[in-house]
Amino acid sequence: MLFKILFRNAFRNRLRSGLTILGITVAILAFGLLRTVISAWYAGVEAASVSRLVTRNAISIIFPLPISYKEKLRQVEGVKIVSYGNWFGGIYISEKNFFPNFCVEPRTYFELYPEFILSPAEKKALLADRKGCIAGEKLAGKFGWKVGDTITLTGTIYPGTWDFVLRGIYHGRDETIDETLFYFQWDYVNETMKKKIPRRADQVGFYIVGVARPDLATEVAVAIDKTFKNSLAETLTETEKAFNLGFLAMSEAIVMAVQLVSFVIIIIIMAVVANTMAMTTRERIGDYSIMKTLGFGGRDIAILIFGESLVVTMIGCALGMILTFPVAKAFSHNLVTFFPVFNVSVKTLYLDVAASIVVACVAAVIPTQRSISIRIADGLRRIG
Amino acid sequence: MTGQNEAIVAIRNLYKSYHRESLTVPVLHDITFDIADGEFLALMGPSGSGKTTLLNLIAGIDKADSGTIRVGDVDITTLTETELAHWRATHVGFIFQFYNLIPVLRAVENVELPLHLTGLSRAERSEHAEMALQMVNLSHRMDHYPRELSGGEQQRVAIARAIVTDPTILVADEPTGDLDRVSAEEILGMMERLNREMGKTIIMVTHDPRAAKRARVMKHLDKGYLNDNALQNPL
Ligand SMILES: Nc1ncnc2c1ncn2[C@@H]1O[C@H](COP(=O)(O)OP(=O)(O)OP(=O)(O)O)[C@@H](O)[C@H]1O
Ligand SMILES: [Mg+2]
Numbered sequence: 001m002l003f004k005i006l007f008r009n010a011f012r013n014r015l016r017s018g019l020t021i022l023g024i025t026v027a028i029l030a031f032g033l034l035r036t037v038i039s040a041w042y043a044g045v046e047a048a049s050v051s052r053l054v055t056r057n058a059i060s061i062i063f064p065l066p067i068s069y070k071e072k073l074r075q076v077e078g079v080k081i082v083s084y085g086n087w088f089g090g091i092y093i094s095e096k097n098f099f100p101n102f103c104v105e106p107r108t109y110f111e112l113y114p115e116f117i118l119s120p121a122e123k124k125a126l127l128a129d130r131k132g133c134i135a136g137e138k139l140a141g142k143f144g145w146k147v148g149d150t151i152t153l154t155g156t157i158y159p160g161t162w163d164f165v166l167r168g169i170y171h172g173r174d175e176t177i178d179e180t181l182f183y184f185q186w187d188y189v190n191e192t193m194k195k196k197i198p199r200r201a202d203q204v205g206f207y208i209v210g211v212a213r214p215d216l217a218t219e220v221a222v223a224i225d226k227t228f229k230n231s232l233a234e235t236l237t238e239t240e241k242a243f244n245l246g247f248l249a250m251s252e253a254i255v256m257a258v259q260l261v262s263f264v265i266i267i268i269i270m271a272v273v274a275n276t277m278a279m280t281t282r283e284r285i286g287d288y289s290i291m292k293t294l295g296f297g298g299r300d301i302a303i304l305i306f307g308e309s310l311v312v313t314m315i316g317c318a319l320g321m322i323l324t325f326p327v328a329k330a331f332s333h334n335l336v337t338f339f340p341v342f343n344v345s346v347k348t349l350y351l352d353v354a355a356s357i358v359v360a361c362v363a364a365v366i367p368t369q370r371s372i373s374i375r376i377a378d379g380l381r382r383i384g
Numbered sequence: 385m386t387g388q389n390e391a392i393v394a395i396r397n398l399y400k401s402y403h404r405e406s407l408t409v410p411v412l413h414d415i416t417f418d419i420a421d422g423e424f425l426a427l428m429g430p431s432g433s434g435k436t437t438l439l440n441l442i443a444g445i446d447k448a449d450s451g452t453i454r455v456g457d458v459d460i461t462t463l464t465e466t467e468l469a470h471w472r473a474t475h476v477g478f479i480f481q482f483y484n485l486i487p488v489l490r491a492v493e494n495v496e497l498p499l500h501l502t503g504l505s506r507a508e509r510s511e512h513a514e515m516a517l518q519m520v521n522l523s524h525r526m527d528h529y530p531r532e533l534s535g536g537e538q539q540r541v542a543i544a545r546a547i548v549t550d551p552t553i554l555v556a557d558e559p560t561g562d563l564d565r566v567s568a569e570e571i572l573g574m575m576e577r578l579n580r581e582m583g584k585t586i587i588m589v590t591h592d593p594r595a596a597k598r599a600r601v602m603k604h605l606d607k608g609y610l611n612d613n614a615l616q617n618p619l
Contacts (some may be wrong), residue, residue, distance in 0.1 A: 001463045001493070001500050008488035096473045293445055295473025297466065376445040377437075380480070 002300060006307035009284065017312055020276045024316025024359070025323065027269035028352050032324035033331065034262040041255050043176050043333060043341035044074065051214040052109025052112060053221050054243040058234040062201035065233050067190075073207060076227060078220040080212045080248045083108035085186055086205035090153030090331040092143070099139050101182035103189040106134075112210050115173040116181075121167025122147070124183075130188045133164035136179035137171040158189060175343045209237070217227040233321070273363040277309050281367035288371045298372040302364075305371060309364040310357070317356035321349055391418035391608035392585050393553065398451035400437055411437050413608045414472060415451070419553075419587060424579040426599035427589045433605040435589040436557055442587060443476045443555045445469045456552050473501040477546030483538040485545075492517060492526040495544045502549065516544035520574060536567030541575060544546040546586070554578070556588040560595050572598045 011017055020085075055073065057063035066088070073082045085104030092099070107125055110116060118134065126132040135145060145151065149166045164184050172179050186204075195200040211220045221237040228235045281288075288301050324344050332342035398415040401408050411434045419425055427435050440446040442453060442462045445468075453460050455475060463471060478484075485494045494512040504512065517523050520540035530538050539559060546554055556575065560568035576598050578584040588599060597604050604611035 001497065004493070005486065005488055093489060286484065287486050291497075292469070293443075293472065293478055295469045295471075295501045297398065297469055377440050380445075380484075 002303050003307065006304045007311060009280070009304070010308045010311040013280070016276060016279070020273060020312055021319070022271050024269055024313055024356070025319040027265050027272075028317050028320025028356065029323050029327060030266050031262050031355060032320065032344060032348055032352055033328060034258050034265070035351055036328055036331075036342060036344050037322070038258055038262075039345050039348065040342045042180075049115075049240055050217060051211050051239050052240040053209040053211060053217060053224070054240050055209055055224055055235050055237040056205070056243075057359065058225075058236040061205070063233070064205055065207065065235065067202045067204050069204070069207065069233075069235075072227060073209060073224065076220060076223050078211050078213075078216040078223070079209055081108055081112060081210040083112050083208045083210075084204040084206065085109065085183075085208070086157075086189065086203070088153070088158060088184075088189070089156045090158075091156060092151065092153055097143075099180050099182055101184075103186040104183050105185065105186050109183070109208065109232055110239050112208050115177045116170040117173055118168050118170045122170075125167040126185075128272055129165055130185055131163060131165050132167035133182065134168045135166060135171055135183075136181050137169055138179035139182060140166070140169045142180075142234055158193065160192075162189075162192075176341050178341055188189040208240075223238035265360065271357045273309065273313060273359050274366070276312070277305065277363045277367045280308065281305060281371055285371060288300065289374070289376050292376050293380065301371050302368045305368045306361065306364040311359040313356050313360035313363075317352055321352050324348075324352075392421040392423075392456060393419035393587075394403065394452075394454040395419075395442070396452045396454075398438075398441065398453065399449045400434070400446075401449055401554060411460070411608050412441075412448075415610050417610060419585065420609070422579070422583045422585055424576070424586045424598070424600045425462065425588065426596035426602045427587065427605060428591070428593075428596055428602060429605035429611075431591075434608045435605050438605065439555050439557055439587060439589050443478065444472050470501075473498060474549060475552040477549065477551040477554040479539070479542050479546050479554065479559045480559040481558040483530070483535070483542045483562075485538055485541055487530050490527050490529055491522065491533065491541045491544075494541055495548050498545060498549050500524045511545070511581065512548055516548040516564060517541070534567070535563050536570055539567070539571050540574065543578075547578065554584050554586045556586065556613070558590055559566070559588065560590070560592060566597065569593075 007351055055065070057065055057067075065140050067084070070082055070084060073079060083105050085102045088101045088103050091097070106123075110118060110123060118138075121135070126134055133151060135151075139145075145166050147166050147168060151164045153162045153164070154160075155162055170179070171177075190201055209220070209224065211217050217239050221239070224237045225235050288304070291300065291304075328342060328344050396416050397552070398412055399410075400412040403409070409584050412511040414618060415438065430489040437446065438513065441448050442455070444455075444463070448461055451461070458475075460468065461473060485491075486497065489497065490514050492510070495516050496509050499512060510585050514523065514526065517526055520543050522537060522544065525537060526543075530541070533541065546556075554575075559575070560571055563571065572595055575586055577587070578590065579586050579600075587600075588595070590596055
């Protein structure tokens with residue numbers, strides 16, 4: 001009976017309930033999107049493998065390492081496989097088409113990154129073509145590239161125009177894998193540089209080192225840096241996770257701001273729901289007094305008010321959660337270069353529900369306390 | 385005091401005052417009287433004389449400053465809030481001037497409401513509720529919401545709700561105050577029948593001398609004093 005009353009109460013004033021639900025829906029939608037932005041930000045870190053190390057120049061990522069380090073790295077105890085590459089920084093037609101592009105040693109690279117899935121035929125075609133390149137599915141989709149197309153990049157770090165032939169399109173093993181990357185052969189770039197600017201040949205931007213077991217990662221990293229201590233180019237080796245976090249550090253402040261805004265939204269909607277509940281409870285004070293007169297207790301009144309608050313809030317929450325998916329999808333389509341991985345996570349949905357429950361309960365506390373403490377005789381007088 | 389019936393309500397030296405900021409407003413002064421089992425009492429008096437206050441004290445929804453109120457064999461002035469709530473649920477039926485039905489519940493659900501505090505099964509509850517509605521001739525309006533009923537009909541639903549738990553006393557605060565003459569007569573007739581045929585003890589506050597005439601006993605309150613020459617209605 002209490003449930004019957006609270007459900008019917010929730011829809012007694014359709015306009016007010018509707019507007020409140022709309023408010024909650026929009027708030028949960030905004031909250032969900034902001035949380036998704038935050039997790040998109042960290043997606044790179046999450047996806048990073050703990051058994052991969054990144055070795056770079058100790059002074060700065062912009063200084064290279066000699067290619068000769070490759071053999072020495074292989075000999076470090078615990079190292080299983082070594083790949084390498086350079087940030088190429090090429091521009092496709094116009095700067096606004098930005099996407100990350102690298103030259104890498106493809107055989108070892110794709111062995112180290114099994115999360116980038118290529119068919120054996122594509123892999124073979126890439127290795128067979130010096131000018132071959134590989135693009136992620138989202139990237140290829142964005143520009144309408146097909147296997148066999150010639151793609152021309154204008155070099156920034158490496159001057160000139162560079163023609164590549166698309167030999168394969170990779171897709172991610174799961175939704176957290178970035179599908180906007182572009183890879184081609186390190187050898188092609190290096191040979192070209194040898195002819196044009198010989199002093200810049202045989203240089204590597206980063207080595208990717210696969211360790212035999214994840215628990216060896218720290219030890220191996222220390223051992224690598226020790227090997228190159230006091231050499232011409234000292235190294236800094238980190239787990240890939242730490243490396244990616246370093247990249248993110250600069251935008252940490254922005255992430256914090258987004259976090260803050262997401263909670264501010266919840267506080268605002270809390271005020272809105274609290275106001276609605278205060279109004280509805282004031283209207284129902286006569287009903288509650290009658291129920292108390294008949295012998296119902298404070299607990300029953302609390303169930304009625306908390307229940308009504310939860311019904312309204314959870315409907316808004318559910319609608320907001322449902323809407324988050326198509327809106328996030330539209331977002332990810334347009335923002336693919338900023339957020340290569342833009343998925344609504346289960347954690348975000350849990351946070352939606354948790355936030356809604358907190359909002360509903362906080363909004364119900366004061367009205368409940370008031371309705372319970374008002375003397376019956378006074379509550380009844382208000383009716384007349 | 386009406387003879388053969390012993391007192392079901394015994395009120396002794398009852399005082400009540402309200403406090404408004406620093407001001408104390410005395411409302412009831414040394415009220416002492418008995419209500420016999422099966423009595424139909426009309427409590428009259430000018431506006432502000434303390435009728436509602438007295439009725440609320442007897443019904444256990446307000447607390448006196450001093451004095452005792454015994455109903456049946458319980459001195460309700462000694463009960464805690466929670467005990468009072470339980471006591472009201474089984475011993476008092478309420479009828480108000482503005483009916484005070486729960487607007488989101490159908491007639492039959494309103495009548496059933498107090499039964500949720502008893503141990504009755506779902507089937508028993510609806511059976512009792514339907515019977516109570518039958519007694520007030522409203523079976524055909526069972527599934528209507530209060531807003532779909534006339535004032536008189538709403539008050540009849542309220543009477544059904546008041547009697548469904550078979551309480552020790554029925555209290556009514558100006559039950560016809562908001563009704564037209566015809567509906568008022570109907571309600572009063574119904575209360576008279578409850579008293580005569582089913583032996584219900586009824587305490588009714590009213591302004592209306594015609595309503596008071598239906599009662600068997602009248603008492604007058606004036607500025608918080610009980611007028612002792614209570615009139616005995618000739619039957
Ligand atoms: N909560 C309260 N606080 C202060 N004074 C109150 C309160 N309730 C009632 N009073 C005062 O107590 C007095 C008696 O009130 P009560 O409602 O019992 O009168 P009544 O006889 O029922 O009047 P009416 O016929 O108009 O209903 C009035 O003067 C009223 O103003
Ligand atoms: Mg009154």
